[in-house]
Amino acid sequence: MLKLNNSFYNKHAVEVAKNLLGKTMVFGKIKGIITETEAYRGTDDEASHAFNFTPRSSIMFGPSGYSYIYLIYGMYYCLNIVTEEENSPSAVLIRGLKLPDIHLDGPGKICKYLGITKEHNGINLVTDNNFYFTEGINSVTYSSTSRIGIKKAIDKKWRFLSN
DNA sequence: CGCGCGATTGTA
DNA sequence: ACAATCGCGCGT
Numbered sequence: 001m002l003k004l005n006n007s008f009y010n011k012h013a014v015e016v017a018k019n020l021l022g023k024t025m026v027f028g029k030i031k032g033i034i035t036e037t038e039a040y041r042g043t044d045d046e047a048s049h050a051f052n053f054t055p056r057s058s059i060m061f062g063p064s065g066y067s068y069i070y071l072i073y074g075m076y077y078c079l080n081i082v083t084e085e086e087n088s089p090s091a092v093l094i095r096g097l098k099l100p101d102i103h104l105d106g107p108g109k110i111c112k113y114l115g116i117t118k119e120h121n122g123i124n125l126v127t128d129n130n131f132y133f134t135e136g137i138n139s140v141t142y143s144s145t146s147r148i149g150i151k152k153a154i155d156k157k158w159r160f161l162s163n
Numbered sequence: 164c165g166c167g168c169g170a171t172t173g174t175a
Numbered sequence: 176a177c178a179a180t181c182g183c184g185c186g187t
Contacts, residue, residue: 054183073171
């Protein structure tokens with residue numbers, strides 16, 4: 001299957017979040033279809049980690065196509081993909097993944113099930129041979145809502161679910 | 164250097 | 176409705 005390259009990731013985070021629906025995620029031997037995403041941007045998004053530049057969010061200020069993985073509530077990891085060009089801080093959170101045998105619903109569940117930890121932070125998803133994304137389902141329809149678990153920027157409907 | 168809290172989830 | 180659980184980020 002055709003691997004997604006930097007021209008795919010180097011776009012507006014909202015655009016990439018929509019486009020990732022129906023794409024295939026490959027992590028080692030495991031392959032799944034992305035069913036839910038959320039976009040986060042720094043400059044105009046109060047809810048984003050990159051609203052302020054910090055050591056943790058610095059990767060979101062870097063070039064697109066890298067994994068951004070952080071620990072939340074002291075026990076769950078969340079997987080993001082950095083989007084847009086350098087100094088345009090943004091990322092897409094992977095919230096839903098459909099595997100052949102199970103549908104993982106929620107970012108914490110995905111990382112726990114696949115064994116994704118902070119060890120996998122900062123991986124180049126374009127060049128890596130173990131962790132990357134490929135084309136998947138051709139035509140995907142979706143709906144959008146406010147993002148889950150945040151109190152700020154509720155007006156932004158940047159959560160996307162495939163139908 | 165101390166302390167409150169979070170892009171979550173399972174259980175009551 | 177709430178506990179689990181800990182590193183980050185901001186204030187002192």
